[in-house]
Amino acid sequence: MILLLSKWLSVLLYAASTGCYFRHLQRRKPRLGSWGTALFALALPVHFLALLQRGLLMDAVPYLDFYGSLSLFGWMLGLAYLLLELRRKNKAMSIFVLPIIIAFHLLFAIVPAPAVEQKSWAKGALFAFHVNVSMFAYAAFTLAFISSVTYLVLYRRLRKHRPGRWAPLLPPLRVLEETSRTSIRVGVVALAVGVATGIVRAAQVWTEEAQEIDAKVPISLACLVIYVTYLLLEGRRGWRGERSAWVSIAGFSAVLFSYTLGNLLLSRLHSFF
């Protein structure tokens, strides 16, 4: 009952928050923007409660199945966005982030918790930390991706002398670039920690399985390499703007591949099904 209530209540709160954000951006009503933030901040703990309840129901971590994992990812994305909004005082990214969170959380709300096979290695604090920190890295990369795409759209419109009616509502190019850079920095650290803890955990529990490397490991390392390249090009070559945005998009394509095809088809030990 609590699970049912919390998962649908969080969907409702996210939807109401999206409505407020949208009207705020459309009509420039600061009060609606504040309502959007307040509802969003309220939705996050309710969403977390839903995840917690699901975990208790399954007697396992709630992200052991695909939909639980999507929902956790949405929650992490929400948390990362909220921190960014409070820091940057700009709410324009909300209308891109919230639909993703709602879509993922809706799947979680609609699809009932499956009976999952309890794997011995999928337990313990180190495993939980490994999954959570990796998810947080994906959330940070998603924010970087959204910032980069927004950057490219705004950059091109400004270069073509057609800023359009939405340009003043979007974060400025400089802010989008900084958001992308900060998110990637945070994401790289988180993913590196995620990979490292994964390796440590694997060394502890994988015996027979560890004889061959799981596909998820090289894919994750490839993601890491792309984002480290981004940081190196930015730091050493002074790459900025459009070029950096494309590298960020390339990195996110790798993340998307890792999370979908990598997890679902190629990986044996990171597969949800």
Place this chain on the structure above:
Amino acid sequence: MELIAVGLNHETSPIEVRERFAFSPEQALEAMSSMRAELGVREIAILSTCNRSEVYSVGPRGTELAPRIRTAVCRYHGVDHEATSSCFYVHQHAAVARHLLRVASSLDSLVVGEPHILGQIRDAFQLALAQQYTGTVLNRLFHLAVHAGKRVRTETEIGLRPVSVSSVGVDLAQSIFGDLRDCSVIVIGAGEIGQATVRSLTQRGAGRITVANRSIERARELARELGGRALDLEAGFADLRFQDIVITSAAADRPLLDHARIADVMAAREDRPLFFIDLALPRNVDHEVSTLYNVFLYNLDDLQGIAAENRKERERDLPRVQAIVDEHVTAFMQWYEGLAVVPTIKELRRRAARISEDELQEHLRRLGDLTERDREIVRSLAHAITNKLLHEPTVRLRESADPGHLASVRYLFDLESGE
């Protein structure tokens, strides 16, 4: 009681006339005080901006108030009354409300959608209110005007997009850099429109201003005025690598900044974005510069194109603004016309209360020994009957505010005549 507005604005008078009729806050106070005494008006407020000087007043009916206000204003400013009579307009009754609401909504402004007028109306009202020069009618009217102005700005997009070249430039700068406090601005040349753009940028926070000009004296003069530093033209070009926003408005036959020079600048600044606002004619920045990575180049035509587009967007919202104005005018007029029935209702109630009290005393005397509780019950009965009988006529009178009904009530109940 007559509601009236007398004034002149940018549509009826040239700037030479408007500046002679402008009121500073001190002058407005002085003028309101003298006009109240001289004209015997109940309420008065003066709205004076760079585009208009207007006197709003409530005074006794049939006293030729409009020409007397106009004469008083002319006398106050020492201007010939006859020579400027064609510059003045007069609004009465509902037209006053409509006019002030249009002003507050910026429909009557030189630039439709400009944001300053609402604050100016609020200031003018506060000035008069503080001295109690306004009363029931003007308080209500100005409150409604401010409310309508706010609604127009929040419910429509009339004021969202800038329509002047300088503010379009500033908006674009903010779309690129965000907080302008971190930006360095250089203005090359000393053209008027360039100066206006730098001023708009500094108003929005741009802090580090450099002025570069062929004449270093002129550059120093302008830099002093804008609060920046001065350089000669060549030093200004060399300084471009440290700048974020470049405003050019120098007189030159051919472009001063070409592709090769700016390519060197961009290489030195590691591709950090550089925003050119080229306001000169002929242009100061070669068009080829716009092909460079992370360079944003806008010339006068580009900016004017965006401004024109924004103006069209604003015009699209005009019917919605007009609807808000109409709604508020209707609300005000219903209330205002309702004011005319207030004396009649008061008199009717006073008369009924007097009759009720007289009859009550008479019957209490005839009833003799009653306990205090019984007396109280009889009193309540009398008051309740009076109030219930008067309730419906009072409500209907307020709602209709029809002079015919008003006259009938006065005749039927034999009320004294009066306003």
